[in-house]
Amino acid sequence: MTVITQIGGVIYLLSLLISIKRNKKRKFNTLVIFIGLYLLSTFLIVPLMAPKFGREKIKHTDKIKPTNYMTVLLNRNYVRPKLNELLNLTEKELFGTNIKINYLDANFPFINKFPLLPHLSHNDGKKIDLSLIYETKSGTITDKQKSISGYGVFENPKHPEYNQIERCLQRGYFQYDFTKHVTFGTINKELVFSEKGTKRLIKSILKNRNLGKLFIEPHLKNRMNLKNNRIRYHGCSAVRHDDHIHVQLK
Numbered sequence: 001m002t003v004i005t006q007i008g009g010v011i012y013l014l015s016l017l018i019s020i021k022r023n024k025k026r027k028f029n030t031l032v033i034f035i036g037l038y039l040l041s042t043f044l045i046v047p048l049m050a051p052k053f054g055r056e057k058i059k060h061t062d063k064i065k066p067t068n069y070m071t072v073l074l075n076r077n078y079v080r081p082k083l084n085e086l087l088n089l090t091e092k093e094l095f096g097t098n099i100k101i102n103y104l105d106a107n108f109p110f111i112n113k114f115p116l117l118p119h120l121s122h123n124d125g126k127k128i129d130l131s132l133i134y135e136t137k138s139g140t141i142t143d144k145q146k147s148i149s150g151y152g153v154f155e156n157p158k159h160p161e162y163n164q165i166e167r168c169l170q171r172g173y174f175q176y177d178f179t180k181h182v183t184f185g186t187i188n189k190e191l192v193f194s195e196k197g198t199k200r201l202i203k204s205i206l207k208n209r210n211l212g213k214l215f216i217e218p219h220l221k222n223r224m225n226l227k228n229n230r231i232r233y234h235g236c237s238a239v240r241h242d243d244h245i246h247v248q249l250k
Contacts, residue, residue: 112124206231
């Protein structure tokens, strides 16, 4: 629970102590106490404490929402204020479009360098993953996704696009396409990758002065004809980025 939510392990121990002190049947009683304390902490206590660590909850609007609300329930929706500003400015750039910002994992609420697994770098409040944009076969942009988690359904290279994924796997980086195992189910199989929608989203992000780097798979960068030098390749030691966009502050 600590690995997944940061606060879960501490709350479980507290629940166990309360259960023992009350001399109740432990298993069921501890579970009930844990759920109550966890929800109280997640929605009331943690948001009040996080600013002391320089972080705050992602601010939801009509255009900014989690792809999956488990992200919120697991306390993976915390960022530095400047990253909230970046999202807000991006939303303004998208005014008048039907493109929405669906976010995936961001950061935990407390402590720099506390790992947010399975990510390598989401540990300082400066990073966030965003979903790609999809459209119907008739070309209508939608905010629906192709997996329940938001990860793991890839927009693979087309011939003759450069296949960085194959190169990394051949070099022994077996974890490179690990996220295919964490879709928690594929959905909306009729949708297709929206080149125009994703490109518009990325170009709106690039207008932010506080943007440090943006990671996306090389074949998608080339397909969308994106040339900004802040769009970088993340390296074979990470996981592939043709199912999401990684955004980070300077």
